[in-house]
Amino acid sequence: MPPEPVASPLTGWIFTGELRTYQAEVLTRLPVGGRDPLHVVAPPGSGKTLLGLLLAARERHRTLVLAPTVTIRQQWVRTAVDLAPDARAVSDDPERIADLTALTYQALSVTGDGSPFDDLARVVWAEELVEAGRSDADAATWLAEFAIDNPAQYRSGIRRRTRRLRSQFARRNPAELARVLHPNAAALIDRLVAAGVRTVVLDECHHLLDHWALVVAYLAARIRETGVEPLLIGLTATLPSPDDETEYENYSQLLGEVDYEVPTPAVVKEGHLAPYRDFVLLTEPTPAEAGFIRRHEALLHSMIVDVLSTPDGISFLEEQLQPANGPPDEDPLARIDRALSADFALTRSCAVVLREVVPQHPLVAAIPQVLLDRCTTDDLLTVLVRFAQARLLADPSAANQWEHVRRSLADFGYLLTDRGLRRGRNPVETTLASSEAKDAAAVEILHRELASDDGERVRAVVVTDFVTHGNRRGADAAAGALRTFDALVADPVVAGLRPVLLTAQYLRVRADDAATLAAALADLLGVTVDIGDAAGATRDLRTSGAGSGRIVAAVSELIRRGEVRVLVGTRGLLGEGWDCPAVNTLIDLTAVATSSATQQLRGRTLRLDPGWPEKVAHNWSVACLIPADVALDDASEPDRLRRKHSHLWGLNADGDGRIVSGLAHALPSAAAQAFEAVLDKHPDASIRGVDDLLRAAWPARATTRAEWRIGEPYTSRERDEITVRQVAAAPLLRTTQVARADGATSAVGGALGVGLLLAVLAGQGLAVHPALGAALVAAGGALAAATTLLPLLGRTLRDRRHPAEVYRLAALVVARTLRDAGRIGPFDDTDIVAHVDDDRTRVRIELGGMPADRRVVTDAVEELFAAVRTPRFLLRIDRGAAGSTRLFERLADRLSPGRTLLPVPRAIARRRGDAEQFERHWRQAIGTCTLHELQGAQGLALLRVARSSEGRVDVARPRARVWG
Known part of the structure; x- marks a missing residue:
């Protein structure tokens, strides 16, 4: 039998204030009394606590709130007491279950x-x-x-x-x-169920990954045993990362899809979070670290070259480039063509590796230049792995060689198995992630902030992953908060900000500040604060009788007063749950790039500051890149930088006021182009050059606040965007092959029509003079052709005036093909729009619709316009046969581009039938085209042409999501 329900719990709970726009929309949109979970994503500071209480109150059931920390639990208690008619209706005591009981997840522990x-x-x-x-x-x-x-x-x-x-x-x-479950946890759950708890609010529900997901599942199952369906209300600032598919599945089983997401920009525009700007500072390894990286590069390169330059290795390269199953007298180039047809990507890698390993090999001269790009680290590893699997693993007598290669790669952070190569965190990645140059970058950032117009208001937090990290490669001290703090206090300018290091183990200050800050903390904590023994330029402060929560609160108060203006700590302590509204500058030195960690860190600076109503937050990311003059490729730092910013919304760095995600809100166009040049190892590129461009484009905080247009109406709408460079004429215009065929057909038809009419007239006794008849036949043909061709010419002129429409049609062709292939659901054509930038040099393609489908389409559109690499199919767009003399054809030919070859996106090219459907859609929507599979000599010739031109995707304006 179900327990007797408590009489109308939460019925009298009233909020007398004014709801924010998005809070009211959530309450309106989400149903009352439903059986499915309610899942809401909203940024820190957006009022999730109030929203969760109001969602629970309208259900009129006893409610349990689970929070990840005691601090957050107490926030729920305080807000609930303000709503409840009687404070006794709220409890945080597991022994006293009230109408609303707030506990921590840890209270329901597992074994x-x-x-x-x-x-x-x-x-x-x-x-x-x-x-x-x-x-x-x-x-x-x-x-x-x-x-x-x-x-x-x-x-x-x-x-x-x-x-x-x-x-x-x-x-x-x-x-x-x-x-x-622990017996105490099972007993507590029994009490909750017996007390009539029916609604469970899960704050920061991204914690429900493994342990807590099982506990909540058990609680929900126990409630169902009473004969009623529990309501789970999940609230979080960010979704967990789907990288761990199993844990993410646990989470999604409990809470399902997101029912409502409150975008951070909406909260800023309504004035409930501070406006903000994201910045990037790029640095390069210190000389000692650079020396280690160069040695690593040389050792890795030498190891691979040593293996592949053996007779067996060279034989493997020769066999890949010159397959034997052909005529004995076959030309070497023809053999390369067959190799390309069999495995294009591997053949290309073998070509550049052969040139690297044996540059004087006779076969190098026969390799088409179009294949001979820069030999990258990935090329070397790809060929080495294929060689090891094909020649060493398959041969029992080569077991020792296989082990040698496997162990050698393990030294560089790569795990070679019979399935292929798995990349771990190699020494170079670790060195870059924990580079000592990042500490110097933190000092530089603070210098720049202090030199700004609002420098006296700067209150900064520097966040690291660990107190200390084991990696010391190329560095004098291990990375982490301790090393970073030492770098800050050693700088005379930063030292004047009275920096404090706060971790679970340390409360460290400058020696010169120790007495002053010890006295201030003792006054706030009401306990004695001792100063540790002399230890260079810093001192450790020790407290007795004060817990870590009180110490964090006391240091936060010193920051509010301005007595401490820089705080150094770890993300474990200063991430989720830490609340210090006075902080307005974040320097992120962490290596994490998940959505939850990134957004939680940024949320620390966005709280409104009563002491500075015009507050603007600055959030800095620091990345350490391998210089362009070092041949080694390592994408870990730039990839991490991209991932971090892909989770974040911000003002477009080009200053047009648009709100975007991705690196576009941290790197202006010119800096983005210079950044890519460094990664591409361009000889003229430098990391310092990128930083110079970033400094030149650094806006004042007042400018940032004005660009946010706080208080103005907005539309909460999200879409993906691809920016392509526009050539002189739109490169996707309808071709004159169509015009020629239609014109010729119409001319013949018109001439026959006139001739038939003359014959009929002659039959009626109305003969026409032969010369006049011939002229009339010719005129009829010309008029018919003109009637057909003039609209085509008009359409060509129209498309030239409105090139964005052609790009929109291309994106529609991609979407329609993916829909036909079953890779996306139904979509509305109006979800795809295109705009020409004010300078008419770029076209922005915006794609709306359901997020999952939108990402699939955007990926494919980006690939369609990107630089040609190694596609399976190319779509050829011709301007028609040469030598045409017809006026309309020649005129249209001049208005349309020359040969254009576009890579068919991989999501479409997997099946030939889908690629052919893509071709049909293109013909119908845009114009004549031909589908070519890259095989043999013809494929190589087409590839040469395709790769001779750059991609249309604008590297200076990377792909982004757009909001508003």
């Missing part, structure tokens, strides 16, 4: 230090053994012995069952789940 799913898998395995005929005791004994006798097989069995359990844990019997 052990490992995954509860492993414990549950062992329970299931034991049950399987019992069903097979063993007793309970025998099953338990056999499993215990098996775990010791054959641990590998035991772990394999646990993993198999764990995977199955993870995919169905939310539907398992509550009694099974209870067996892996």
